[in-house]
Amino acid sequence: MKTTAFIAASLDGFIARRDGDIKWLDDPRHTDVGEDYGYTALTVKIDAIVLGRKSFEKVLTFGNWPYGTMRVIVMARSPIDIPPAIAEHVQTSSATPDTLIADLASQGLKHLYIDGGQLIQSFLAARLLNELIITRIPRLLGAGIPLFGPLPDEIGLQHVETKAFPKGLVQSRYEVIYG
Numbered sequence: 001m002k003t004t005a006f007i008a009a010s011l012d013g014f015i016a017r018r019d020g021d022i023k024w025l026d027d028p029r030h031t032d033v034g035e036d037y038g039y040t041a042l043t044v045k046i047d048a049i050v051l052g053r054k055s056f057e058k059v060l061t062f063g064n065w066p067y068g069t070m071r072v073i074v075m076a077r078s079p080i081d082i083p084p085a086i087a088e089h090v091q092t093s094s095a096t097p098d099t100l101i102a103d104l105a106s107q108g109l110k111h112l113y114i115d116g117g118q119l120i121q122s123f124l125a126a127r128l129l130n131e132l133i134i135t136r137i138p139r140l141l142g143a144g145i146p147l148f149g150p151l152p153d154e155i156g157l158q159h160v161e162t163k164a165f166p167k168g169l170v171q172s173r174y175e176v177i178y179g
């Protein structure tokens with residue numbers, strides 16, 4: 001199973017403000033309207049999105065469901081309500097990352113998109129994240145929800161490529177090595 005995190009972070013490593021606000025991601029001073037920074041190219045390759053419960057709850061506040069008919073698995077240890085309009089495509093799981101991956105692999109899935117800071121950290125800690133695509137936003141939040149956190153062991157990353165976009169976003173792709 002291939003697992004990819006595709007996520008934007010401030011230069012000081014935060015994926016959202018302390019209250020979960022992510023409007024700063026779309027600030028026109030650094031973000032080009034009409035540029036999706038490789039998001040569509042990734043989503044056509046994946047078999048499912050695995051979302052942390054907090055990211056899922058944030059997405060529900062957008063008012064429009066951005067994932068269409070793509071299979072979405074929400075990782076939550078507490079019960080959550082799935083709106084009926086999306087229930088056909090969304091399931092919840094309280095499995096550990098290794099159990100989840102074994103289960104989805106047995107169903108024939110080959111590539112997962114892992115989203116949410118805590119969820120990405122738990123996949124890293126379990127040594128189950130293979131690819132990290134991080135888009136650095138030229139902004140220092142000073143505080144917020146971190147992308148990274150404590151790990152049981154250091155993790156090596158193999159840099160694959162870095163692209164700089166005209167307004168200053170810098171996107172780097174890494175293969176996660178665990179060496």
Ligand SMILES: NC(=O)c1ccc[n+]([C@@H]2O[C@H](COP(=O)([O-])OP(=O)(O)OC[C@H]3O[C@@H](n4cnc5c(N)ncnc54)[C@H](OP(=O)(O)O)[C@@H]3O)[C@@H](O)[C@H]2O)c1
Nearest residue numbers: 008016020052053054055058075077078116117118119122
């Ligand atoms: N900048 C970006 O590109 C980007 C991308 C995605 C999200 N975000 C933002 O990030 C914020 C949410 O991220 P977050 O880090 O706070 O939370 P998160 O990773 O989205 O969700 C964490 C929750 O996932 C559940 N969970 C289930 N299994 C887990 C496991 N093995 N490891 C960790 N969590 C597990 C837990 O829910 P229970 O408490 O129910 O057990 C946990 O509280 C939102 O504001 C969202 O908008 C930003």
